[in-house]
Amino acid sequence: MQLPTYDDVIAAAARLEGHAHRTPVLRSTTADEQWGARFFFKCENFQRMGAFKFRGAFNALSKFDATQRKGGVIAFSSGNHAQAIALSARLLSMPAVIVMPKDAPAAKVAATKGYGAEVVMYDRFTEDREALTRRLAQERGMTMIPPYDHPDVLTGQGTAVKELIEETGPLDHLFVCLGGGGLLSGSALSARALAPGCKVYGVEPEAGNDGQQSFQAGKIVHIETPKTIADGAQTQHLGGYTFGIIKRDVNDIFTVTDDQLVEAMRFFAERMKMVVEPTGCLAFAGAIAAREAIAGQRVGIVISGGNVDLSRYAALLA
């Protein structure tokens, strides 16, 4: 397996130019004083469709040839990847099918349809979504784009940390959320190239530490779907591409509890005036937990997204 490189991240950045937002890097004097480090927050919650996922999806779809564009794209997801693919397909004028469970939140179904994609429902208890997706792809001549384990997806995600370090200069530490590893592996490529001395960490929900287990075991460990409020990190295993980069370029993997995520979420709302989804709080929660190791140093935090149902968000804040 040929792993992608930072050159592929550079090429992805050129494709995203004028399409993805160059999201702001925010500072917080309160955070710096409270936890004794210098934090730089890369705010992908302000990215198009509300999460970094747009970067990888748009990059992957931009590389389609004429035949692929005509056939369009298919993906299975009930989360941010669905909206990222739907929006990217609309911008690139190609058909998109998103395969979603029948019990997916109505708001997510509506948002995906709102971006112009066709939504195909399946029954989580009786149907195999991967088989269904493969069948549809073949029948309709569509190209399947997975949510994380794809070179074009992960190098697209890597453009966020490229922008971050270009803006801040070298960092001592970088914390990134970890689900399937698309964002973490892409971020590691950028950090290794732009700030070779920077330590790169993945942060997972404690209930779903397959990444940590895999990192320690040196091979991909599979787990049951974990119970956590970080719905974007409920993955069961890393992928071949993402793990290949993570085991080579990442320094360590930490875990945090749901309570720690809520603490970070409340801080973001109260002091930084940002809506951050539970998964998006992983990186900062991990940095807070590791504060002794980062004291007085320059720390990059990737806030991955802000897509959370308002009533759920209100309940978590209250």
Next chain:
Amino acid sequence: MQLPTYDDVIAAAARLEGHAHRTPVLRSTTADEQWGARFFFKCENFQRMGAFKFRGAFNALSKFDATQRKGGVIAFSSGNHAQAIALSARLLSMPAVIVMPKDAPAAKVAATKGYGAEVVMYDRFTEDREALTRRLAQERGMTMIPPYDHPDVLTGQGTAVKELIEETGPLDHLFVCLGGGGLLSGSALSARALAPGCKVYGVEPEAGNDGQQSFQAGKIVHIETPKTIADGAQTQHLGGYTFGIIKRDVNDIFTVTDDQLVEAMRFFAERMKMVVEPTGCLAFAGAIAAREAIAGQRVGIVISGGNVDLSRYAALLA
């Protein structure tokens, strides 16, 4: 009365350099599509202490002479002005006294004390806060800085729109929240200088339309403290400086209901991932209401702040 000019805004910007955040200007494709205009959101909710008020307070305190610095600053406020004065005084190493009602929210008292200010409580029902403040100022040799009707305060506030238009280029319309008029008058100075064709509007809560009444009558109208969720716009009247500029440089003043503020607040949270306090929603709510007049044009929106108690915010979102 000599009104300040855009030159004073330029001087204020120089004083704020390196102290105030240059807050981001965010775009929202969803907002543009939903309301048919091109919106540029100047996000002062990301300003230090969470609101534009830092600009005016820091500018005013920066101009103190040696005697004034030694004596320190005194202000009466239970809102963002209190925190702005407290933080600015700390940064400039001078004493600060904030006069607050005994029934001010505990969180605001704590935040003000957290910035190092001394808080003096008074009874809203039996004591005259202005007389108390004047007496304390005289006893302690402190300089009183009012929340809006002061040349150094309003020209400090004007630096936000200076930054906005420098970044976006000319705008067709600019919407700004209106309480006592510090932000609106300063914004009007910047807009007139940098985008002469830009129409400038103030937006007030419907329940507290003293500014609209004053604008129409050509003189300052006083009202009872209005009942509205926009607690930063519960002023009873404009000031001599602010009204002098507003009647000359502002094109019109609109009002919106509390329900319209909540609609804008939910949009900011759900689609732009930002926490905006009710007062900070005035400008965008006004622009939405005026959407026919701004169709297809370039519209600046000043988001004034994001300081809202989390439990109250959660209740408004839910």
